[in-house]
Amino acid sequence: MVNKLALLGGDPIRQELFPAYNTIGKEEEDAAVRVIRSGILSEYLGAWHDDFYGGTEVRAFEKEWADAYQAKHAVSVNSATSGLYVAVGAAGVGPGDEVIVSPYTMIASATSALVFNGVPVFADVDPGTFNISPATIEPAITKYTKAIVVVHLFGQPADMDGIMALAKKHSLIVIEDCAQVPFASYKGRPVGTLGHMGVFSLNYHKHIHTGEGGVVTTNDDDLAERMRLIRNHAEAVVARKGTTNLVNMIGFNFRLGEIECAMGRTQLQKGHALVDQRRENVGYLEERLKGLPGLKPAPVLDGVEHSYYVHPLLYNRGETGVSRALYVDAIKAELPATSMREKHGVLIGGGYVRPLYWEPIFQEMVGYGDKQCPFKCPHYEGNASYERGLCPNVEEAHLETLITHEMMRPGMSHKDLDDVAQAFEKVSNHLDDLRVQDL
Numbered sequence: 001m002v003n004k005l006a007l008l009g010g011d012p013i014r015q016e017l018f019p020a021y022n023t024i025g026k027e028e029e030d031a032a033v034r035v036i037r038s039g040i041l042s043e044y045l046g047a048w049h050d051d052f053y054g055g056t057e058v059r060a061f062e063k064e065w066a067d068a069y070q071a072k073h074a075v076s077v078n079s080a081t082s083g084l085y086v087a088v089g090a091a092g093v094g095p096g097d098e099v100i101v102s103p104y105t106m107i108a109s110a111t112s113a114l115v116f117n118g119v120p121v122f123a124d125v126d127p128g129t130f131n132i133s134p135a136t137i138e139p140a141i142t143k144y145t146k147a148i149v150v151v152h153l154f155g156q157p158a159d160m161d162g163i164m165a166l167a168k169k170h171s172l173i174v175i176e177d178c179a180q181v182p183f184a185s186y187k188g189r190p191v192g193t194l195g196h197m198g199v200f201s202l203n204y205h206k207h208i209h210t211g212e213g214g215v216v217t218t219n220d221d222d223l224a225e226r227m228r229l230i231r232n233h234a235e236a237v238v239a240r241k242g243t244t245n246l247v248n249m250i251g252f253n254f255r256l257g258e259i260e261c262a263m264g265r266t267q268l269q270k271g272h273a274l275v276d277q278r279r280e281n282v283g284y285l286e287e288r289l290k291g292l293p294g295l296k297p298a299p300v301l302d303g304v305e306h307s308y309y310v311h312p313l314l315y316n317r318g319e320t321g322v323s324r325a326l327y328v329d330a331i332k333a334e335l336p337a338t339s340m341r342e343k344h345g346v347l348i349g350g351g352y353v354r355p356l357y358w359e360p361i362f363q364e365m366v367g368y369g370d371k372q373c374p375f376k377c378p379h380y381e382g383n384a385s386y387e388r389g390l391c392p393n394v395e396e397a398h399l400e401t402l403i404t405h406e407m408m409r410p411g412m413s414h415k416d417l418d419d420v421a422q423a424f425e426k427v428s429n430h431l432d433d434l435r436v437q438d439l
C-alpha cells in the first residue's frame with residue numbers, strides 16, 4: 001500500500017519528526033550567564049536621568065542593531081506589538097485620525113492605531129504578494145489619514161518607493177511592520193529603513209529571537225526620542241526633560257531586559273546566515289515542486305530579497321479539481337510534525353490569519369468603553385467600514401488560493417526537503433482519488 005495516500009489509509013512518506021528550528025545556542029547561553037553573573041538584569045529608571053535610556057546591554061544592542069541596519073537609531077522594546085504602539089504614538093496619531101493598514105497581518109498591526117484612539121482603515125492587498133501597494137492604498141486615503149502601517153508579509157518587502165511617494169504627496173507617516181521581514185532588502189537597501197520607522201519582532205516564532213522582544217529603527221531624532229518616552233513612562237519624564245510636544249506622552253513600560261538584549265546581540269550576528277538558508281531551502285523546494293498541477297510559488301517582486309518567514313504557494317482548485325482544504329489535509333497526512341513544535345502538527349495550512357475586519361472588535365465596533373470609541377467617537381468624522389467583502393483579494397487568498405508552510409526553515413536538510421517535495425508529488429499523482437472524496 002506504499003502508493004496509496006496516507007489520508008486514505010496508505011503509508012505516509014515520513015513519520016520521523018522534522019528537525020527543530022533552534023537558533024539559541026552556546027553564544028546566547030554565554031550572553032545570558034554574563035548578565036546573570038553581573039546581578040544587573042535591568043538598569044532602567046522611569047524618570048529623567050541617565051538610566052532613562054536603559055543599561056549597558058540595552059544600549060550596546062541598540063547601537064549594534066542600528067549599525068547593522070545602517071539606521072541612525074534603534075529603540076528596543078519588549079515586543080513588536082509594543083514597537084508598533086510606540087511608533088504609532090510617536091507619529092502623533094490621535095482621536096479623529098485614520099491609519100491605513102493591511103487586513104492580512106498579525107492583529108497588532110491594526111490595534112496600534114486603536115490604542116491611540118485612531119481608526120484603522122483597511123486597504124486590500126496585491127493578490128500575488130499579499131502586501132498593500134500604492135494602487136490599493138491610494139483609494140483609502142482621506143483627509144483624516146495620518147499614517148500608513150505597511151506590513152511586509154511573509155518576508156516579502158512591499159513596493160516601498162511607490163508607497164513613500166504617495167506618503168510624501170499626502171504628508172503621511174509610514175511605519176513598516178518588519179516582524180516577518182528581518183534581513184530583507186529592497187533595491188539594495190535594508191527593509192525597515194525605507195519608511196519613517198521600522199518595527200521588528202524578537203518573539204520566538206520569528207527568524208531570530210530572545211523569547212519575547214522587539215526593536216524599532218528610525219533615522220529621525222525626534223521620532224526616536226518620542227518612542228523612547230512612550231516606552232518608558234513619558235508622563236513622568238517630560239517636565240524634567242523639558243519636552244514640549246505632549247501629544248501621546250502617556251507612557252507605558254515597554255522596556256526590554258538586559259538578558260534579552262545580551263542575547264539579541266548574538267542573535268543579530270546570526271541573522272543574515274539564517275535568512276540566507278531560508279532562501280536557499282525555498283529555492284531548492286521550488287525547483288522540486290515545479291510543474292505540479294494547481295501549485296505555483298507566489299511571485300517575488302524584482303529587486304527585492306525575500307526573507308521567507310513562511311513560504312507562500314498559490315493553489316488553483318480549477319487545475320486540481322480538489323478543494324484546498326482536502327489537498328492540504330492530504331499533504332499533512334504524508335508528513336510529520338517538527339521537533340519542539342510537535343503540538344502545532346504538520347507546519348502547513350490553507351490561508352493565514354482571518355482578515356482582521358472579520359474580528360468582533362471591528363464587526364461590533366467596540367473598542368474603548370461601551371460607547372463604540374474610537375469608531376463612533378465625536379472627534380471622528382470619517383466613515384471607516386468593515387463589511388464582509390471589503391478586501392476581495394485578501395478574502396480570496398484566505399479562503400481559496402493561499403497555502404503557507406514553514407518546512408523550509410534552517411535545520412531542514414536536502415533529505416528533509418526531498419520528503420516535503422515527495423509528499424506534494426504523491427498527492428499530485430493521486431488527485432483522482434481525492435476528487436472522489438470531495439464529491
Ligand SMILES: *Cc1c(COP(=O)(O)O)cnc(C)c1O
Binds near residue numbers: 109214
Ligand atoms: C509577530 C508579528 C507581530 C507581533 O510581534 P510580537 O513581537 O509577538 O508582538 C506584529 N506584526 C506581524 C506582521 C507579526 O508577524
